[in-house]
Amino acid sequence: HSGAAVTDKLLAAIRAGHVDLAFRRWTAPRVKGGTRLRTAVGLLEVLSVEQVAPSALRADDARRAGSQSLADLRRALAHHQDRPVFRVTLRYAGPDPREELREQVPDAAGIAELTSWLDRLDRSSSTGPWTRETLALIDARPEVRAPELAASLGRPTAEFKRDVRKLKEKGLTESLAIGYRLSPRGQAVLDSDGVRRERAPRAPGTALPRSIGAPATRALRAEGLRTLEAVVTRDRDELAALHGVGPVALARLDEALAGAGLAWP
Incomplete structure (x- = not known):
């Protein structure tokens, strides 16, 4: 939490409205209220940034920041103790334009x-x-x-x-x-240059998320699965058995499917 990138799981939670806080140790605020950030799930808007005392953190802060407990949040903030802690309030602001x-x-x-x-x-x-x-x-x-x-x-x-x-x-x-x-x-x-070009038709549907990684993408493509809509035509356990589709890739697929309103059979 000292400045690490927001994980895909946390981004999905922000988009779903389950998480609306982040805590960071910075020498000075790196974002300000009103800033919009492009992420893998769309735009996040920073609503406010304020310095807080670590001793003032409560269990509700941890829950709203996506931590399992206040102890977990404190552990995440244990590094760079010479830097102040900033409380960042966030909200999902819609898809990337x-x-x-x-x-x-x-x-x-x-x-x-x-x-x-x-x-x-x-x-x-x-x-x-x-x-x-x-x-x-x-x-x-x-x-x-x-x-x-x-x-x-x-x-x-x-x-x-x-x-x-x-x-x-x-x-x-x-x-x-x-x-x-x-x-x-x-x-x-x-x-518009007037050159006639032959193209294969685009697969209809939602493209596979970039976050699943290249090995999983290659494995799914080899099965003819190039969209989330195609993925949910197959059993999750069947895809888990494919070389290259590990637990992390499956978790990212779960998040992407939920975001697209899709579900495994």
């Missing part, structure tokens, strides 16, 4: 605006134009690991990922458990 944006196919004016933005990115790049090449590569090779995509372009992986994040901000790409794919919005922008 980029998710909705990805499905919005722009009209001619919108495509013109986006292509102008891509042109500006290309002109400002010290390594030359990259936007259309990157969009076309992701389109042609969806669900392929970033290092492989970067290597095919002769680019460092970190630099390639940074550029893909820029495209993601505009809703043009989507990050998957392994690799990326173009969104309908991204496809429309890429196709």
Whole structure:
């Protein structure tokens, strides 16, 4: 709790409304009231941040922070005792707006605006134009690991990922458990060049959560399971027996299914 990332389980609890507090040891507040944070489950809004005395913590604080007990919360705050404790009040603020944006196919004016933005990115790049090449590569090779995509372009992986994040901000790409794919919005922008492209149909449904990890994702894909809706057509114990689908991946699937309103048979 001294500054570690929020776990997927805790994020799911915040989204469900079971958790609305976090306690951190910081030298100074790292967030402020009104801040919205992007997470794996959507947006979290910071409602307030206040310094508190560790001795003032109570069992209700622990429960609202997702700890099993006050003792557990105190243990989590045992490190960095030279730093003050801050009480952060949180709430789930809805899905990441980029998710909705990805499905919005722009009209001619919108495509013109986006292509102008891509042109500006290309002109400002010290390594030359990259936007259309990157969009076309992701389109042609969806669900392929970033290092492989970067290597095919002769680019460092970190630099390639940074550029893909820029495209993601505009809703043009989507990050998957392994690799990326173009969104309908991204496809429309890429196709505005008039080139005819053949694409396999997108699997309808909710994509597998990135949090399950690459081994579990590969195992499920090998079974033809690429969406949460497909996962729940199979028995949980059957999937647990697959190599690569361990307890952590199953727990993450449980959380994702609950968030999507789905359940195992």
